[in-house]
Amino acid sequence: MRKKTLMIHGGISRDKTTGAVSIPVSHASTFKQDGVGNFKYEYARTGNPTREALETLICDLEGGVRGFAFSSGMAAISAVMHLFKSGDHIILTDDVYGGTFRLATKILSRYNIDISFVDTSDAQKVNEAIKLNTKAIYIESPTNPLLKITDIRKMAQIANENHLQLIVDNTFATPYWQNPIELGAHIVLHSATKYLGGHSDVVAGVVVVSSEELANEMHFVQNSVGAILGPDDSWLLIRGIKTLALRMEEIETNTKAIANFLQSHPKVKKVYYPGFSTHTGYDTHKNQSRGFGGMLSFDIGSGHLAEQVLAKTKLFTLAESLGAVESLISLPAKMTHASIPKEHREVLGITDGLIRISVGIEDVQDLLDDLAQAIE
Known part of the structure; x- marks a missing residue:
């Protein structure tokens, strides 16, 4: 399906039980099991039908392996940062959103995660910033607020050559205009509060990953840290995406x-x-x-x-x-x-x-x- 069609029919676009073309909102916090360990949904933090419909939709739109929905854009970014550990080094775009800058300098620093702010539009500067403990390159393209552009394909090449994760904040471009995973990125994220929701009525964040290994790691973080998106906000986001x-x-x-x-x-x-x-x-x-x-x-x-x-x-x-x-x-x-x-x-x-x-x-x-x- 082309993008416009995918926004309407992608993911889980209708309820299998009733045929409803608008996914129902499931408020259940827990679910009946057909025997110990025999279940589709266990507990709403781990999985929820409405959130799953959204996560499947954003995964389809970004062309990844699995999607994840969080309670805000910063919750999504923070969850991605939980993939790293003390002593790791991350390269960040210098012209980055203020909230991301604050997270990097005031929170990640507490856990001894080293951050270098680099003009990622200059590939040579990125290469020069790589250290033995570098684990990821994190970019925005276009950036906030100066609209600087980074060559995503080039960053993916550098990341792969150095066994790094390439993380792309795709909030400004949206999956309608740009798909970083198709360009070689390993993780793409959005403040879904913005264009995906589009109506100033929901706060949310989403992450899409490019491999099963990253999907397992990301789900472990999502379930362990627990900053999940609620079912009502998940439904609002699905509705917003239909007109993106x-x-x-x-x-x-x-x-x-x-x-x-x-x-x-x-x-x-x-x-x-x-x-x-x-x-x-x-x-x-x-x-x-x-x-x-x-x-x-x-x-x-x-x-x-x-x-x-x-x-x-x-x-x-x-x-x-x-x-x-x-x-x-x-x-x-x-x-x-x-x-x-x-x-x-x-x-x-x-x-x-x-x-x-x-x-x-x-x-x-x-x-x-x-x-x-x-x-x-």
């Missing part, structure tokens, strides 16, 4: 128009959007993805001006998160990336005047009018 393709196409159309408007505006200093042929990594992204997504950032010149713009928008909602049907606007330096030290943010290019936009599905002219009046 349509939403992403409309969002991308709107984003292109907004990016072009900002690029030509005299008050805007710089626009970060992977759909521009001048964007660093454009050719790489075009070669590994089918679309450019709905995220862009632009620098208005100062934190004072940025906060003025954010205060004046009427349709763009000032809020954390992204990937929803409504357009959202934020100031990374003081919101999503506030946990990153200012000096490190400035080296990366996350200035006080950088504004991040998550474009929704509203009428694009209304969005353009809103931005125009806010900037003026």
Whole structure:
């Protein structure tokens, strides 16, 4: 099946008992066994029919061996990090989500897991960062919030040559536009709160792995740590995924128009959007993805001006998160990336005047009018 069809009919798309085309929500915490050790479901933390339907669906969409659903995107990332042990070394994209940065520097450091932040768009720098105890390369592509691009195939080659795991946060691209496992990644994850859910009404995370060995390890972590996604949220996520393709196409159309408007505006200093042929990594992204997504950032010149713009928008909602049907606007330096030290943010290019936009599905002219009046 092609992607659009797979989002409707992938995974466990109907109830086998009743034929219901909407998967029922199973609230059961435990299940009757037909004798000791003879069961399909044992305990809801270990397995749940509604969560299983979601996990099978996301596995199909990403082309992996098995999927796993967690209570948030950070729970999913944390679960993946539980695959490693004290003394291991992990290479992370330098321009990484603030929550991932906080986890790496404030939590993983407690367990003596060594982290190096590297510009993974530069393969030579990645090779130079590999140590004897390196176990994984963790990338975002595009990154949050500067939309930097990493060559996933190249990272997979480096990972395989050095017996490392390649982990890809695919939240921005979504499985509709990009499938890292097909490009050689071993683990792909999403903050499913974002585009997969798409309606600002669910907090969730998902992981898909490329091998049975990783599937067994990941299930052991999921069951042992227990940060599972509940059945109601699993059902909401299944429903959201059904319209993912349509939403992403409309969002991308709107984003292109907004990016072009900002690029030509005299008050805007710089626009970060992977759909521009001048964007660093454009050719790489075009070669590994089918679309450019709905995220862009632009620098208005100062934190004072940025906060003025954010205060004046009427349709763009000032809020954390992204990937929803409504357009959202934020100031990374003081919101999503506030946990990153200012000096490190400035080296990366996350200035006080950088504004991040998550474009929704509203009428694009209304969005353009809103931005125009806010900037003026």
